[in-house]
Amino acid sequence: MSRKVEHIGVLGGGLVGALNSIYLRKRGYRVSLFEKRPDIRKAGTDSGRSINLALSRRGIKAMQDIGAFESVKDILLPMEGRMMHSLEGELTFQPYGKEGQFINSVSRGRLNEILINKAEEAGVEIHFEHTCHHVDLNKTEVSFTSPKENVTYQFDLVIGSDGAFSQVRQEMVKIPRYNYQQYYIPHGYKELTIPPTEAGDFAIAPNALHIWPRGKYMLIALPNVDRSFTCTLFFPFDGDPSFESLKTPKDVKQFFQKTFPDSLEHIRNIEEEYFKNPTSALVTIKCFPWVKNNFVLIGDAAHAIVPFYGQGMNAGFEDCHVLNQLLDKHNDNWDATLTEYQLLRKDDADAIADLALDNFVEMRDLVAxxxxxxxxxxxxxxxxxxxxxxxxxxxxxxxxxxxxxxxxxxxxxxxxxxxxxxxxxxxxxxxxxxxxxxxxxxx
Amino acid sequence: MSRKVEHIGVLGGGLVGALNSIYLRKRGYRVSLFEKRPDIRKAGTDSGRSINLALSRRGIKAMQDIGAFESVKDILLPMEGRMMHSLEGELTFQPYGKEGQFINSVSRGRLNEILINKAEEAGVEIHFEHTCHHVDLNKTEVSFTSPKENVTYQFDLVIGSDGAFSQVRQEMVKIPRYNYQQYYIPHGYKELTIPPTEAGDFAIAPNALHIWPRGKYMLIALPNVDRSFTCTLFFPFDGDPSFESLKTPKDVKQFFQKTFPDSLEHIRNIEEEYFKNPTSALVTIKCFPWVKNNFVLIGDAAHAIVPFYGQGMNAGFEDCHVLNQLLDKHNDNWDATLTEYQLLRKDDADAIADLALDNFVEMRDLVAxxxxxxxxxxxxxxxxxxxxxxxxxxxxxxxxxxxxxxxxxxxxxxxxxxxxxxxxxxxxxxxxxxxxxxxxxxx
Structure with missing residues (x-):
């Protein structure tokens, strides 16, 4: 006997949660989406997470499925290859593929806004400022605190799209014989900004992903629609040099002058921005199973990966695409769908996790x-x-x-x-x- | 400035905890050992964990270091190789090494008793029936409940030899960027007994580790001093056949008749024993760091492994040996010692963990x-x-x-x-x- 599913709770209104809600709503389910942050459309983009992402084939396919790709096109900036910056400031361009093949720099916040709009249009019931504080795997219940009330909902099915630190997964880890891994690389990251030139133009070539490969660490830059670039320094937490070893604004300035000299013409205010912006960690999460009773993990909640292949969002979107295809195949029989979903996607998630770790070495070292x-x-x-x-x-x-x-x-x-x-x-x-x-x- | 260490708390009075206490006591430290179970010398051997183990070179070396090897010799049963039992009952012998090289079947309980005696003789203060309920990594404090009182101790250093489900490690996992993995294989194990013959002799050859390799699963048998054998069935939890699929005494009997026919002459009471004895899981734990503030992980707490290389205890004993050698090298400077200890042993623990997983395939399949x-x-x-x-x-x-x-x-x-x-x-x-x-x- 298969699960009877009418009302689906979706935890997490980030990119994957919003996209998946739309897929499910379009299949006719009642979908309630819960997000702990305020409405991103009113509050502006969130900080602390990377500002831009690389949308490519797998992500685009999912956006097309739900009819959202046209709405997104305006905020995409094509990057046709990598532009390497040597210590001497020489540039080398390496195309990503054939002519006409490119990946797309896109703002996480803007994309999230578009998906939330689409979800709302599709009839998803969205609850912002709902912080999940308890998950009951046996009763298919989730309890939230919100500014107005504490509330417990029961669903037929709950999708945990609640990210790398997923609360649904934290409950699943307690299951006997649950397989779980959290692996932090020794590097963290910090975002910095290259603003537009005084003439209002891109300060460096906009159609590339810029890399300053320096062996053990690197700086990269992705273009934004406002003609700025978001730079990310991937740098060890400890040792020399490291986030720990650069203690003063002077240390930072000197390190950039020595290591990324041609970036300093463009990153103004480095001394200030470096200490204002947070340093974040980079984790790979592997776990199994992804399905327990009526709870399902998807996206980063099931398989957080490091960002070096530009596939985190694309892999999460492909999860949604695959889940939807399997629902087609199995005529919305959720038992058959979920069994196949987790077996199929686990291998692929493990593969992209390992590829993403390998690609850090390629980007920071081999491309030079x-x-x-x-x-x-x-x-x-x-x-x-x-x-x-x-x-x-x-x-x-x-x-x-x-x-x-x-x-x-x-x-x-x-x-x-x-x-x-x-x-x-x-x-x-x-x-x-x-x-x-x-x-x-x-x- | 290095840690000042006079009083060391050791959590867990199993094999590694007891052995390590002796090493530390012999160096002149005040050592307090805490064990949640009653005194094993009064209560008899504990159930639920595997009854016999294979002591080999690395473990012996540590036993010699602390002068305990002579006391143990009497309870060792040499196993010179593997004796494979085919479906037709044919026997094939594969020696483990050259002539004179063998591993030693030994009772976990008896060995533990001997080590506890040695620890007591050496002046270790032993507290049985003390269950740790709180670990404070910052204050180097550990709180216990015991039948008489709740008590909190402060130490200069705490060694967590508290096993695969270590409470010290459970505190360490909460540290930011802590690397942690728990991996359960799809197989569990159940122990069964081959009693001595009616004439009081070993029922099968005593100088070998017996294996019934059956591809996806296996039965093994190790000799005991009382001329019985302890058999262990390593078997999938789910699928067909599996622990789950054998539901009745009749199922069990039929399965053994079909799969391990020549074992049934010797395992009497299979229908009863199979359902009386517990089914246990097999986990690999990897984590890092092993040292945080004044807390140190050792043995299974740092690196639980599957039993298929017979190295779990030996690896834990080698941890103690290495720690002791490093204390010699660094003149009991604990900062230098612990830094080197965890870097050195982490690579080795990862290696034996992987080797042990690989060896399951060798034992259950390749040896046939x-x-x-x-x-x-x-x-x-x-x-x-x-x-x-x-x-x-x-x-x-x-x-x-x-x-x-x-x-x-x-x-x-x-x-x-x-x-x-x-x-x-x-x-x-x-x-x-x-x-x-x-x-x-x-x-």
Missing amino acids: DEKFLIQKKIEARLHDQFPKQWIPLYTMVTFSDLRYSEALEAGKKQQAIMDEVMKRKDILKNWESLNLQEIVDQL | DEKFLIQKKIEARLHDQFPKQWIPLYTMVTFSDLRYSEALEAGKKQQAIMDEVMKRKDILKNWESLNLQEIVDQL
């Missing part, structure tokens, strides 16, 4: 390496000549909807082949005359 | 495979001819004190070489004429 960039050029040629046989890993992850787990496996195989290719004599000189057929044949 | 056994024979010959260059992984882990992390790395390298060797044409026929020098040269 000539050999690495040549390898990427060879792979781009392979893809040009054998577009169906050799698809670079970044392309599979970002511009396709191949399962993340399959992309990871294919990427490993390609990397093993390329490791051998890159060992060949004088490869840095001869790479343009490689026999590409012979490489592809190794797949 | 002819090709696998031939590979092990080839490796034994390699070790014979090149004793310093090729040391089989099992030997490095069990009969040497090479760091677990180094054993893991060396084992991977050997496995890659052996993977190629085992692909050779007709290897199962030709293996005795292999050019061993050529294999060793690949290292």
